[in-house]
Amino acid sequence: MMRLPWFRFESPRSVAEAARILEGEGPGAVLIAGGTDLLPNMKRRQQAPQVLVSLSRVEGMKAVEDGAGLTLGGGLTLAEVIGTAGLRARYPGLWQAASQVATAQLRNMGTLGGNLCLDTRCSYYDQNHEWRKAIGFCMKRDGETCWVATASKRCLAVSSTDCAPALIALGASVRLESTAGERDVALADLYRNDGIDYLTRRPGEILTRVLLPDAAEWTSTYWKLRRRGSFDFPVLGVAAAAKLAPDGSITEARVALGAVSSHPFLTRAGEFLAGKRLTDEVIAEAARMVASRAKPMDNTDFDVYWRKEVVAEFTGYALRERRGDDMDAVRLRTARRTL
Numbered sequence: 461m462m463r464l465p466w467f468r469f470e471s472p473r474s475v476a477e478a479a480r481i482l483e484g485e486g487p488g489a490v491l492i493a494g495g496t497d498l499l500p501n502m503k504r505r506q507q508a509p510q511v512l513v514s515l516s517r518v519e520g521m522k523a524v525e526d527g528a529g530l531t532l533g534g535g536l537t538l539a540e541v542i543g544t545a546g547l548r549a550r551y552p553g554l555w556q557a558a559s560q561v562a563t564a565q566l567r568n569m570g571t572l573g574g575n576l577c578l579d580t581r582c583s584y585y586d587q588n589h590e591w592r593k594a595i596g597f598c599m600k601r602d603g604e605t606c607w608v609a610t611a612s613k614r615c616l617a618v619s620s621t622d623c624a625p626a627l628i629a630l631g632a633s634v635r636l637e638s639t640a641g642e643r644d645v646a647l648a649d650l651y652r653n654d655g656i657d658y659l660t661r662r663p664g665e666i667l668t669r670v671l672l673p674d675a676a677e678w679t680s681t682y683w684k685l686r687r688r689g690s691f692d693f694p695v696l697g698v699a700a701a702a703k704l705a706p707d708g709s710i711t712e713a714r715v716a717l718g719a720v721s722s723h724p725f726l727t728r729a730g731e732f733l734a735g736k737r738l739t740d741e742v743i744a745e746a747a748r749m750v751a752s753r754a755k756p757m758d759n760t761d762f763d764v765y766w767r768k769e770v771v772a773e774f775t776g777y778a779l780r781e782r783r784g785d786d787m788d789a790v791r792l793r794t795a796r797r798t799l
């Protein structure tokens with residue numbers, strides 16, 4: 461049995477109090493929300509914080525503010541996000557992404573903020589302490605070598621959050637609060653392409669809100685590749701959002717990728733699609749552009765060359781669905797459910 465290391469538990473009631481504790485304790489203190497990512501990491505000794513600062517009793521972390529756009533508290537569980545009134549109709553890409561995270565039990569515990577700050581993953585890293593010790597550890601924790609690419613100066617662990625690419629495609633930003641005040645950053649800018657230092661979040665900052673812009677005239681979708689239909693981390697996530705003109709042409713679009721590098725990111729396909737109709741040729745060209753940006757590494761499930769190839773396929777599925785094609789059969793084949 462893997463046991464948790466010793467830690468002190470703090471349960472503040474306000475964001476200000478949580479921020480004060482984080483500042484006072486310094487790097488030895490870590491935020492915990494649902495704990496579904498952090499606690500397994502601690503059991504594997506990938507992280508051993510001295511203090512856990514819980515967000516579960518912090519007032520306002522579960523706020524939902526509905527207006528032209530939608531604001532979601534970082535402390536909402538994924539089950540609560542999925543159940544938010546109107547979310548499925550207005551932001552289907554986020555609904556589909558959140559619905560495919562892990563299992564129902566984990567979605568009842570895991571939060572939106574935790575999902576966006578999820579640790580990066582790697583088959584040489586997501587192992588118990590003894591396993592990692594046997595290979596001399598690796599650069600991400602306690603070692604010096606990257607076993608995925610021994611010449612690499614940087615850790616190539618994979619960003620595996622489902623909600624981040626969906627939210628990036630939707631143009632979302634996040635609010636970060638600390639003792640120094642608050643700032644809003646575009647969600648894409650929260651991430652860094654570095655498996656160790658994967659967030660631009662400053663020490664002591666708490667992700668309190670996810671801010672979604674007005675979705676009027678926008679449609680969105682999320683396509684996830686994973687081995688098991690029941691639950692599995694993504695080995696590819698393609699998120700597309702498009703604003704359509706009455707004649708069916710695209711006014712504005714965003715296509716984001718997840719799980720093919722150390723950060724989820726926006727591709728340039730959106731710029732290419734603007735002003736065009738989604739013909740088969742346009743979809744094929746956009747899919748090629750998106751696939752050219754994917755750099756999957758051999759540190760997660762499935763063959764790495766096949767994973768690269770399948771990016772274009774999945775981008776095509778997402779765009780054909782936005783065009784109005786009936787994609788239920790393809791969804792059923794890839795996700796084992798129609799969504």
Ligand SMILES: Cc1cc2nc3c(=O)[nH]c(=O)nc-3n(C[C@H](O)[C@H](O)[C@H](O)COP(=O)(O)OP(=O)(O)OC[C@H]3O[C@@H](n4cnc5c(N)ncnc54)[C@H](O)[C@@H]3O)c2cc1C
Pocket residue numbers: 490491492493494495496497498499500515534535538560561562563566569570571572573574575576577578579620621622623665666667668691692693694
């Ligand atoms: C078996 C299994 C399968 C899984 N499958 C998936 C999957 O398919 N897709 C997927 O995306 N995830 C998956 N997960 C990961 C995880 O369950 C979810 O991502 C969940 O949403 C994480 O949220 P949490 O509240 O539990 O995070 P926690 O474990 O509490 O925290 C995760 C990290 O985020 C930080 N953090 C948490 N909240 C905040 C905040 N408000 N501000 C700043 N930092 C914060 C913590 O300090 C920690 O570093 C899986 C986990 C397991 C165990």
Ligand code: SF4
Pocket residue numbers: 581582583584585598599600601605606607608609614615616617655759
């Ligand atoms: S990518 Fe390399 S350094 Fe990063 S976790 Fe994997 S083996 Fe370790």
